[in-house]
Amino acid sequence: METSVHCKGNERSERFCHFENLCYHNEHKDFIFFMANASMIENVPSDSQNILDLSSVADHTLHFFSFLYLPSETMTDFTVKWINRRSLIFNRFKPDNIMHILHDDILPLHHTLKQIKGNFKLNRNTQEKFDIQILTFEDWPDDIEYQFLYDLFSRHDMLTVNSLKKMGELVCFSDVYVGISKETTWYQYGFYVPQGPVPNSKVTSSQIQDTVNYVLSHIDTECTLCNLGPYLVLLSRKETRRILNEMDLSISIAQHIGMKVLSVSLETHSLVDIINLIRNSKGLIGMHGSLLALAIFLQPGSILIELFPFAINPAHYTPYKTLSGIPSMNIYYANWVNTNEENTVMHPDWPPELGGISDLKDQQEIMNQKEVPKHLCCDDPSWLFHIYQDTIVDINTIIQLVKTMLTASINENTSEKARNIVAGPVRDLNCVTEKNSIRVKWKAPWSLRYIPHKTVQYQLFIFNTQLNSTTSFLITNTIYTYNKTEATYSFLVWVQCQLDNLKGYLSNLVKC
Amino acid sequence: METSVHCKGNERSERFCHFENLCYHNEHKDFIFFMANASMIENVPSDSQNILDLSSVADHTLHFFSFLYLPSETMTDFTVKWINRRSLIFNRFKPDNIMHILHDDILPLHHTLKQIKGNFKLNRNTQEKFDIQILTFEDWPDDIEYQFLYDLFSRHDMLTVNSLKKMGELVCFSDVYVGISKETTWYQYGFYVPQGPVPNSKVTSSQIQDTVNYVLSHIDTECTLCNLGPYLVLLSRKETRRILNEMDLSISIAQHIGMKVLSVSLETHSLVDIINLIRNSKGLIGMHGSLLALAIFLQPGSILIELFPFAINPAHYTPYKTLSGIPSMNIYYANWVNTNEENTVMHPDWPPELGGISDLKDQQEIMNQKEVPKHLCCDDPSWLFHIYQDTIVDINTIIQLVKTMLTASINENTSEKARNIVAGPVRDLNCVTEKNSIRVKWKAPWSLRYIPHKTVQYQLFIFNTQLNSTTSFLITNTIYTYNKTEATYSFLVWVQCQLDNLKGYLSNLVKC
Numbered sequence A, B: 001m002e003t004s005v006h007c008k009g010n011e012r013s014e015r016f017c018h019f020e021n022l023c024y025h026n027e028h029k030d031f032i033f034f035m036a037n038a039s040m041i042e043n044v045p046s047d048s049q050n051i052l053d054l055s056s057v058a059d060h061t062l063h064f065f066s067f068l069y070l071p072s073e074t075m076t077d078f079t080v081k082w083i084n085r086r087s088l089i090f091n092r093f094k095p096d097n098i099m100h101i102l103h104d105d106i107l108p109l110h111h112t113l114k115q116i117k118g119n120f121k122l123n124r125n126t127q128e129k130f131d132i133q134i135l136t137f138e139d140w141p142d143d144i145e146y147q148f149l150y151d152l153f154s155r156h157d158m159l160t161v162n163s164l165k166k167m168g169e170l171v172c173f174s175d176v177y178v179g180i181s182k183e184t185t186w187y188q189y190g191f192y193v194p195q196g197p198v199p200n201s202k203v204t205s206s207q208i209q210d211t212v213n214y215v216l217s218h219i220d221t222e223c224t225l226c227n228l229g230p231y232l233v234l235l236s237r238k239e240t241r242r243i244l245n246e247m248d249l250s251i252s253i254a255q256h257i258g259m260k261v262l263s264v265s266l267e268t269h270s271l272v273d274i275i276n277l278i279r280n281s282k283g284l285i286g287m288h289g290s291l292l293a294l295a296i297f298l299q300p301g302s303i304l305i306e307l308f309p310f311a312i313n314p315a316h317y318t319p320y321k322t323l324s325g326i327p328s329m330n331i332y333y334a335n336w337v338n339t340n341e342e343n344t345v346m347h348p349d350w351p352p353e354l355g356g357i358s359d360l361k362d363q364q365e366i367m368n369q370k371e372v373p374k375h376l377c378c379d380d381p382s383w384l385f386h387i388y389q390d391t392i393v394d395i396n397t398i399i400q401l402v403k404t405m406l407t408a409s410i411n412e413n414t415s416e417k418a419r420n421i422v423a424g425p426v427r428d429l430n431c432v433t434e435k436n437s438i439r440v441k442w443k444a445p446w447s448l449r450y451i452p453h454k455t456v457q458y459q460l461f462i463f464n465t466q467l468n469s470t471t472s473f474l475i476t477n478t479i480y481t482y483n484k485t486e487a488t489y490s491f492l493v494w495v496q497c498q499l500d501n502l503k504g505y506l507s508n509l510v511k512c
Helices: A072-077 A098-117 A147-151 A161-165 A205-218 A246-257 A271-279 A290-297 A319-325 A363-368 A381-387 A395-414 A446-450 B072-077 B098-117 B147-151 B161-165 B205-218 B246-257 B271-279 B290-297 B319-325 B363-368 B381-387 B395-414 B446-450
Strands: A004-008 A016-020 A022-025 A030-035 A067-071 A080-083 A087-090 A133-136 A170-173 A176-178 A231-235 A260-264 A283-287 A303-308 A332-337 A427-433 A437-443 A456-464 A469-475 A479-483 A491-499 A502-506 B004-008 B016-020 B022-025 B030-035 B068-071 B080-083 B087-090 B133-136 B170-173 B176-178 B231-235 B260-264 B283-287 B303-308 B332-337 B427-433 B437-443 B456-464 B469-475 B479-483 B491-499 B502-506
Touching: A030 A072, A030 B446, A067 A072, A067 B446, A087 A098, A098 A147, A098 A205, A098 A290, A133 A161, A205 A271, A205 A290, A231 A246, A231 A271, A246 A260, A246 A395, A260 A271, A271 A290, A283 A290, A283 A395, A290 A303, A290 A319, A303 A319, A303 A395, A319 A332, A332 A395, A363 A381, A427 A491, A437 A456, A437 A491, A446 B030, A446 B068, A469 A479, B030 B072, B068 B072, B087 B098, B098 B147, B098 B205, B098 B290, B133 B161, B205 B271, B205 B290, B231 B246, B231 B271, B246 B260, B246 B395, B260 B271, B271 B290, B283 B290, B283 B395, B290 B303, B290 B319, B303 B319, B303 B395, B319 B332, B332 B395, B363 B381, B427 B491, B437 B456, B437 B491, B469 B479
Parallel strands: A030 A067, A080 A170, A087 A133, A087 A176, A231 A260, A231 A283, A283 A303, A303 A332, B030 B068, B080 B170, B087 B133, B087 B176, B231 B260, B231 B283, B283 B303, B303 B332
Antiparallel strands: A004 A016, A016 A176, A022 A030, A022 A170, A427 A437, A437 A479, A456 A469, A456 A491, A491 A502, B004 B016, B016 B176, B022 B030, B022 B170, B427 B437, B437 B479, B456 B469, B456 B491, B491 B502
């Protein structure tokens, strides 16, 4: 019995591997690859450590995956417990925080499971749980609060590295995928450069909606409050980073907007209740914080108002703004930051992890800052100090923001049109050389009559092969005569159809 | 009903896409993506033409895949024939040539099908045909000679673009993959740079063996001749690029080596017979040509002798040498080139596609060449002229080559050892700072006792953080005292275990 592996991806942060007969040694805490001549090792260097990221957070040294090699004959030296169900091993990144759970684990997990199953939407209607054994390999405790979110995805109880220990010396997986998709992630936390959007993120709103729909189909969506007319949800923090005039804010918004405001918090509501309330709301208002990640559950056309304490530059902390800006998410986002130092309440005496700075020499300097300097994750004292301030928010300004965003969402939503459809290439492109001119003709793309549009134009490109230069003309006809300045010139021509100024496919090239 | 797509790969030559509800318009010869708001478009630009290569030959303009967009509502305007079986669309590259069939189509196809099925070796024992509808989209005729090779891979009759025409206006695939793996290819044909090995090819011998085993399990492997003692196979070409003293060569090898030589050709044997004969042989001898691709069917430890006509530099045409050199293929390869102009027979009067040059001005220049200059594919007159020469081969030299290779294969095969297994990281690495020295200790990797080896050494690395320089020592102990030249120096240390001089994994770093 030997191990084999096939990986996709050309470098560590892109790699995802499928093993046959991968084992884990409980005592030594090592994965083992039992090597024989029949072992297949595909698309991964056979002698490298740290071949992939176990979590969706790229290049985090605590989440690298490695295995040791042993000769396959030695497998008989061990007591083996076999897991023969198709399995997936990955690391949760920070499963005590709902933002991290959703962004780092749940969305990537669902995407990964769909990939493994080999379909992406076929699951849509049945929404069956996946028939896969999930093993999380980091050593978070087995009883984390939001475990139920992970449990939505598999018909089988999740294994943790702790639970493996009870299984004996060696646990072997006959058919196991290792790693987790990064395709749905949109934010990086500042381990190497200050936090910000993932460059070239591939996430799409339909991926997020697909996971949201999956989650909603597996939780209890009964919600009495949800049906009592339109409302906004105000996320309330009870301990830190509080809105000190929260009650006033809530009442004032309700009065001026004419919409109920439901105040929710993890202290007073279950996560499932909050998800349902958000799902059925017109939008979400709250201090910057992990609960805002629940904005993924907002309906398209909802609003999201993010509030920041004094000295925090909203442009530097954009996980929720970035989320709202994913094309077709259709979340109307605005933020407000406290610029009035009198309205902030500082807590220099709190413990350092809650922003306390009483032990620091530069305490006064931090307290005098007007803006937190850019910083890396995860324990910058200035950042922690300022983000944990309480704030008396500017109610009038926030009401104006809410009004503006609601109006924008209503206007744009009613005028919302179908996704743009580009024209195909023109047909039968033809170019005839005459003495002092060339005559170019073509036919409209055949698909034109199926695509709603107001205007059709053609961009005709004429490349002079002697002069090495391109001229182009935007015309409405399908014929064009171009005068040659020299009789010997020759040309390459091509055409691009534009519907309502949207550029379509390029035609082939023709010579004349 | 809308279309969706999920792609893997970040650029065209790497891309492989999975569509839901992709349609093909027979009259306009266009694939159609029916766009709606619910369409998922993942990991592919939504407005680009030519999104992937349909064949395994990278960047070939005749094999790009594109589709047009239409609004999803318009699907009802068409007569639709649905194909609801999971399908695969790809292009064969040149299915009239056995080298191209195997390298460009069959190996990539098998690899792709395993990927789609989500396993890579699980198929090994049952060797069932794949439950997938294959559609080849290039327009080779439906009745190609080696169709049976493609038919080994699916339980369902292959569709061609021709066969789609009979199905009506629109043919829609509810679940279809588009593209084909390039992971198993090892050779490029010189479309952009002169032909040669694929840079950074990912092919492995186990991939090739897996496909070979699959093919052998699906063809008739009865072979009477195969059991009549050890023999070599001599590939015989009857029309072009002939060995003019083939009979002498065959008899002489048999006499001097003491092994039968079976002469085979497509004119006298079926392809299946040739495959069986090669599979059971000790090796293969033949003029450079596509039949040598059947070397994939050689057993590990076999020999391959490739012969070249006059003026052909073997170093420039290496598909079979490259194949033989894939790690663990274990094919003992040598080549011979005719360097004696008197032993070549030229055919300047043949048609140009068979190397005729009678219509060319530089006819004499080509005939005088001592080496074909490097060139691109596919119709270089000098290349075609020289490769189609007939040759009187140097029998004695070839006999020596055969002898040498057979001896090498026997010697190396009997001494062949298991695949090298690298040691894991050392354990409990510890570094203690003393006044004028540091003392580093560690324990051997736990896996050591399971890995056969003769010697164990440790490379100890000591990085001086002040001087920014690394020293290293190769020692057999697991303890080392290193003298500091300055008491204030501090260090990072790590250790790498070497078994029989093979470098193992790096340990973690410790400071002192």
